[in-house]
Amino acid sequence: MIQDVKLIATAAMGLESVVASEVKDLGYDAEVENGKVIFTAPITAIPRCNLWLRTADRVKLLIGEFNATTFDELFEGTKALPWESFITEDGQFPVSGKSVKSTLYSVPDCQAIVKKAIAERLKLKYGLASKMPESGAFYKVEVAIHKDVASLTLDTSGAGLHKRGYRVGQGEAPLKETMAAALVLLTNWQPTYTFIDPFCGSGTIPIEAALIGQNIAPGFNREFASENWGFIKNSYWEQAFEEAEDLANYGQQLDIVGSDIDHNMIKIAKDNATEAGLGDLLVWKQMQVKDLFIRKENGYIIGNPPYGQRLGDKKTIASLYQDLGSIMKEHPSWSVYILTAFEEFEKQYGQKATKKRKLFNGFIRTDYYQYFGKR
Template sequence: MSQNITLIATTAMGLESVVATEVKQLGYEVTVENGKIIFEAPVSAIPRCNLWLRSADRVKLQVGRFKADTFDDLFEATKALPWENFITEEGKFPVTGKSVKSTLHSVPDCQAIVKKAIAEKLKLKHGVAGNLPETGSLYKVEVAIHKDEATLSIDTSGSGLHKRGYRNGQGDAPLKETLAAALVMLTNWKPDKPFLDPFCGSGTIPIEAALIGQNIAPGFNREFASEEWNWIKNRHWDEAFEEVEDKANYDQKLDITGSDIDHGMIEISKENATEAGLGDLISWKQMQASDLVLKKQNGYLIGNPPYGQRIGDEAEAAEIYSDIGKIMKNHPTWSVYILTAYDHFEQKYGEKATKKRKLFNGFIQTNYYQYFGRKE
């Protein structure tokens, strides 16, 4: 396929600008909408974006976008799209859907209509009289209708991009790898500066920081649904993996530490870091945040501490925030970035944030409090 295609990088609310910057850095012009970045690109962008995007949830191929306020409109417009360019005669194409503020609000009906329309188009193009076999590669179709505008796409990623392939163990409330990477990218940390996460849990933030620090592509250790698609030439994947290897800076020295009060989580962090190929690059310590001792200058503390949302935990969370605030007051060259849903964080920390940004950790609305250190 020689012509450009339209891709959608989906993202958690609040991270659109981060994902847009990533896509631009890969060389593509973008349009930003709520929860998604849309861009025109050659087919080779599918391997590159899946391998490189750190903070996006998925990369989808947009097959069509049109107005649809009747089921007939949805069927005919779907059937008119060039599905045969993307889905093979044997391809599996399950259809999922969502509808927001639209006339066609019955999602099961929309899914069934889109499925039927695609099947009719494929049977017509491939000369199939009966049912399509659907025994081949997976092409997961989504119909998303918002204010009567339907977007039909195929998921190129397979498992969500947060599934890097290194996290074998995790705690009770794990932070998605994509959000962890975004938390690092929202700072101006550079790989030659000290980095600390005193609430590391299963190690996600320090591991993502190490991947960023050595410019290791986050998708290097996993597979993608679109690797099975015959219209994406093998050379596109080969070239993308070669680029990943060429751009990695394995010689970059890093000063990254993760600590946690739970010894079990430190062991899990070590295992996850080893699985990511970063076993020797990150230091891990079992300790509580109140025992933190900083001996270096110009460092970055990035953490996702307990939010205190369960009954009886609020006082404990408030004490942690107060302890960190007192410690960091004595280290003015350090920059501090804390993600929490605790409403009175600044009051407990003892200082108003330089900046704060609203982000979503799953379905929990949080603030990312940012304190910029004084550089010396």
């Protein structure tokens, strides 16, 4: 029986340390590499990490690593791994792949070789003479070759972890839920403080803040590929869901407001919040930024405004940032966190950020401008 496993939590560039902090909060020691966090943990970590990691893209199970500069080495190295310990006799195991700075650069060929090697290993172990049936549970295999080192993993998540299950609508350029959660976790906001997103769009940042504020596991209302894997006991999943239910603080009061100039976005945001079970907790307003009115002494602004990347938009976006800067200048006790690719943000906002952090919103290089409130 499998006891401990080696897991890889993948992360967007710039968020590795945030993911590592989440992994450590779950009780596992982690190592950080570019785009991923690696840790060894009991098999029960697979359900727990899928349920709780707010900022990771996926949780992968590492089956093995070895050097491979020829197709023969790739085949034999793959075949030598204990696939029968993970994949059932009727398991479906499609293979995806990638290759970076490696002798074996043809990804389709590598995928085909890995598929054949796994099939031969499984047929031998299960005593099958014919083709694998592949009619059962889904095990997505990935072969990743980097500098001639092949890593073979199983994707335990299925759909990416950003798919929480509450998004029933979205705008043209929706922020991933994992990035939205990271924007909140990169601040020192606490649920007792007022929280305003004046560019809320479909509501992702306020919704993620509410989930954090009430300590609701982000994966609580979705399914995962590894729920159907035989080597992970059903009781492990039951325990993980029970833990999530026990730790949720549904009674925590929240003061979270999302506003947007587009009334259609406000409707979508309300629908998404309702789907997330947060319909009565959040306040949504159709409003221009210049009409933002700060009532509380202390609070947080966290937002992902338009970047003005299309020609003709820059003047409008500059005015938007000027309006926000003018308002917040009168409220120095508030903390302001803005994610944008607009290079003149500080100039238009009227103040140099206390701190900046480079992040990638999808493939767009952005800066997270942080202004710490003076308490």
